[in-house]
Amino acid sequence: MTWYEAVDFCNRLSILEGTHARVTAAATSNIVCDFTKTGYRLPTEAEWEYACRAGMSSDFFNGNMTNPDCTPVDPVMDAAGWYCGNANSDDEGGRAKASECLGNVRHAGNVWEWCWDKRTPATAPPPSTDPRGPATGSYRTYRGGAPANYYATGCRSSFRRNARPR
Numbered sequence: 001m002t003w004y005e006a007v008d009f010c011n012r013l014s015i016l017e018g019t020h021a022r023v024t025a026a027a028t029s030n031i032v033c034d035f036t037k038t039g040y041r042l043p044t045e046a047e048w049e050y051a052c053r054a055g056m057s058s059d060f061f062n063g064n065m066t067n068p069d070c071t072p073v074d075p076v077m078d079a080a081g082w083y084c085g086n087a088n089s090d091d092e093g094g095r096a097k098a099s100e101c102l103g104n105v106r107h108a109g110n111v112w113e114w115c116w117d118k119r120t121p122a123t124a125p126p127p128s129t130d131p132r133g134p135a136t137g138s139y140r141t142y143r144g145g146a147p148a149n150y151y152a153t154g155c156r157s158s159f160r161r162n163a164r165p166r
Helices: 001-016 047-053 073-082
Strands: 023-025 030-031 113-118 140-143 160-163
Touching: 001 023, 047 113, 047 140
Parallel strands: none
Antiparallel strands: 023 030, 113 140, 140 160
């Protein structure tokens, strides 16, 4: 799913449930999120990571990994989600592994998840409380990991990637 399709899904779900769509666009290059509206939207990176960590500071909500690779299977990552060590090169049909203490599932491993934020430069200062990322840029972030080809280290709560939102 593209970033644009994910944003469109959030808007359609908002309209279906009778809430206000948060995202507006005059063109795909000028998409804006109104954080004061009540509808659905993609999470910011900070929100995504908070949900993924479930209040913990470890690699995963259930602890720190012991093996950053695919073999042997890391017991912490194995309990948290699907990755190259336990997924048999498949997305496991979206099946959840474990629930974090916040009740969320499937943040670690399984599939990449788009976030609202644009890419933050590597030289950016540390984020403040509830940051929303930079206002400009052409790349969007995604988090989570993909089972077919990602090591446990690439599924950590802090691991981030970015791409053009095709």
